[in-house]
Amino acid sequence: MLQATYSKYNLHFKQPAGTSRGILTEKETWFIKVWESEQPEIYGLGECALFRGLSADDRPEFEKILKETCEGFSNLRDIRYLQDWSSIQFGLDTALADLKHGGKRIIYPTPFTEGQTDVEINGLIWMGSKDSMRQQIIKKLDAGFHCIKLKIGAIDFEAELDLLRMIRSQFSKELIELRVDANGAFSPKDAPRKLEQLAKYDIHSIEQPIRQGQWEEMSRLCRNTPIPIALDEELIGIEGFNKDKLLDTIRPQYVVIKPSLLGSFSGSWEWISRSRERNIGWWITSALESNIGLNAIAQWTAYILECHPTGMPQGLGTGQLYTNNIPSPLEQTGSTIRYNPQASWNLSPISF
Numbered sequence: 001m002l003q004a005t006y007s008k009y010n011l012h013f014k015q016p017a018g019t020s021r022g023i024l025t026e027k028e029t030w031f032i033k034v035w036e037s038e039q040p041e042i043y044g045l046g047e048c049a050l051f052r053g054l055s056a057d058d059r060p061e062f063e064k065i066l067k068e069t070c071e072g073f074s075n076l077r078d079i080r081y082l083q084d085w086s087s088i089q090f091g092l093d094t095a096l097a098d099l100k101h102g103g104k105r106i107i108y109p110t111p112f113t114e115g116q117t118d119v120e121i122n123g124l125i126w127m128g129s130k131d132s133m134r135q136q137i138i139k140k141l142d143a144g145f146h147c148i149k150l151k152i153g154a155i156d157f158e159a160e161l162d163l164l165r166m167i168r169s170q171f172s173k174e175l176i177e178l179r180v181d182a183n184g185a186f187s188p189k190d191a192p193r194k195l196e197q198l199a200k201y202d203i204h205s206i207e208q209p210i211r212q213g214q215w216e217e218m219s220r221l222c223r224n225t226p227i228p229i230a231l232d233e234e235l236i237g238i239e240g241f242n243k244d245k246l247l248d249t250i251r252p253q254y255v256v257i258k259p260s261l262l263g264s265f266s267g268s269w270e271w272i273s274r275s276r277e278r279n280i281g282w283w284i285t286s287a288l289e290s291n292i293g294l295n296a297i298a299q300w301t302a303y304i305l306e307c308h309p310t311g312m313p314q315g316l317g318t319g320q321l322y323t324n325n326i327p328s329p330l331e332q333t334g335s336t337i338r339y340n341p342q343a344s345w346n347l348s349p350i351s352f
């Protein structure tokens, strides 16, 4: 009989992570474990990566639903009811796929999990003082990144423009692709002027320039913008035919796919396939998961890119943020993430 249980885990940031939504020092997450009662030593592990303030499932009943999911698991025929609970669906999908493949943290077996391919990623620059952002940028460039993404929209806009000017004075757009992520910080009124100013620095794309839920304003921005716009928060909680409606109304240049927030792998694939039909670009990003969730996202990304290569860096560069992450075979070297099948997991930090 299939069994399941869960456990809460608190991740601690090495450095406070600044975004226009505030500064993070800790991130809670939940692990889920599944096994056959005859063989408890072989189990699948997943991460229900609840993101407070961002996930559609940041609701008071979260733990109750997770608990009921685990308790009612053996006679659960249909887990589609979890479509409202993206992070639980993501954790359960991961754990079940892991169990199916023998409980070795192999979720999507591909050449990536054999260590034969890697995935190009962007380097992430958190918001901070101009000095701290400059130091982070230099570190990422030294590490070999060709694409960096800056969280913008909270420090003084002129200082942010200065940073972009500094980067561009040393590195052309052929050498470094610059992405920025405003996490909704601009007002619809200011956004056009801010986009014009940013455009001087050959910006590849801007994520979520204005807050989600303003389809008319966002649609207008996307029509006139000098910088391609990528939707991120905008996609959270949108289901079914509304996905088509959103893409047809806003017509963004890109969408950012976060599997733990967008209905796991199936919900994420719906966004990718619908975007592909409309010539809307996409990339896949982690959203502050531990290595358990990041591993699942990285493996799924490699699996999707095998059939649908885009040539674009993905946003999976969040693996080194925490002091107490779960030691894993994921390695970030240069500008890529890879899975080293010779390395091992150390799951001892997790207790069920």
Ligand SMILES: O=C(O)CCC(=O)c1ccccc1C(=O)O
Residues within 6 Å of the ligand: 019, 021, 054, 124, 181, 183, 232, 285, 286, 287, 288, 315, 318
């Ligand atoms: O932006 C990234 O690539 C990862 C970081 C991330 O998801 C995040 C972290 C803090 C606040 C908002 C977000 C977000 O972009 O959704």
